[in-house]
Amino acid sequence: MNALAGRGVAHDPRTPSLQMADVSVAYAAGAQNVSVSAAGGNGRVYALQHVNFAVRRGERIAVVGPNGAGKSTLFKLIVGTVKPSEGQVHIFGHGPDGHICIGYVPQRNEIDWSFPVTVEDVVMMGRVGQIGLFRWPRRADWEVVRHSLARVEAGHLAKKQIGELSGGQQQRVFIARALAQEAELLLLDEPLNGLDLPSQQAIFDILDGLRPDGVTVLVATHDLQLAADRFDKIMLLNRRIVAFAGPTAVLTPDNLLQAYGGHVHVLPGAEQGILVDDCCGHDEPVIGEW
Numbered sequence: 001m002n003a004l005a006g007r008g009v010a011h012d013p014r015t016p017s018l019q020m021a022d023v024s025v026a027y028a029a030g031a032q033n034v035s036v037s038a039a040g041g042n043g044r045v046y047a048l049q050h051v052n053f054a055v056r057r058g059e060r061i062a063v064v065g066p067n068g069a070g071k072s073t074l075f076k077l078i079v080g081t082v083k084p085s086e087g088q089v090h091i092f093g094h095g096p097d098g099h100i101c102i103g104y105v106p107q108r109n110e111i112d113w114s115f116p117v118t119v120e121d122v123v124m125m126g127r128v129g130q131i132g133l134f135r136w137p138r139r140a141d142w143e144v145v146r147h148s149l150a151r152v153e154a155g156h157l158a159k160k161q162i163g164e165l166s167g168g169q170q171q172r173v174f175i176a177r178a179l180a181q182e183a184e185l186l187l188l189d190e191p192l193n194g195l196d197l198p199s200q201q202a203i204f205d206i207l208d209g210l211r212p213d214g215v216t217v218l219v220a221t222h223d224l225q226l227a228a229d230r231f232d233k234i235m236l237l238n239r240r241i242v243a244f245a246g247p248t249a250v251l252t253p254d255n256l257l258q259a260y261g262g263h264v265h266v267l268p269g270a271e272q273g274i275l276v277d278d279c280c281g282h283d284e285p286v287i288g289e290w
Helices: 071-079 119-125 139-151 167-180 197-209 224-230 253-263
Strands: 018-028 044-055 060-064 086-091 102-105 185-189 216-220 233-237 241-245 264-266 273-277 286-289
Touching: 018 071, 044 071, 044 241, 060 071, 060 224, 071 086, 071 102, 071 185, 071 216, 102 167, 119 139, 119 167, 139 167, 167 185, 167 197, 233 253, 241 253
Parallel strands: 060 216, 060 233, 102 185, 185 216
Antiparallel strands: 018 044, 018 086, 233 241, 264 273, 273 286
16 A cells, blocks of 8 residues: 555645544534524534544544434545534645545445446446546556455455445445555444444454554444444544543543433442443444443
């Protein structure tokens, strides 16, 4: 993987991979499914408000919080499909526009799996930024595609239709697309939803393999125990950043009460808290212990 992208915005190696400075995203009442009652006195409601943080190259960050906390909005800010109402977003020292180094794997329900495209074509889509629009892939680009599929152990799936794959296989293919893109900042929005434990482990094996390349990874998840076990830092979010640090410092009863409100139950006299998040439409509650 290249240290700097061949096309797109040049990176400043002295800056964080990702930085937000006092970023807010506001919608008018009635927009983005915002109810009038949820809007403030100015008729606006904040999906995110006064967000400040920086992420260093190669860090693996879990973004957690209740449903509607702004996790997907945060990712769309980074990609550049949502613009901040206030503040600034910097990717390697520059705004999001023009970057080809950002790999984004959206939630599975946002993808049309019936679209007639093969696995290798999906991965080749990641090469468009490097190749340029309206240019045909070269032999070297197909080599990158094959290598990317091999890294996620999906080379044998190259000729299959993307809709024929299991959920875990589809996630691996979209990570391969990011590898073909030569992504240096990888965003995965709820990538483990509906996956069995072996499929989850396969995803983390792939992410572990990205560490030597210095790829920065942000993963949105509802599973707090997984966040504590598998990530360098946790960002606890509920429209603002409640806490952003190592798992032990973030997953405290006080912080969880701030983020989840009445859905947190702290055992009387216990140092550890138990969270039951049953507000998010999951088939089963997400439960964590500390």
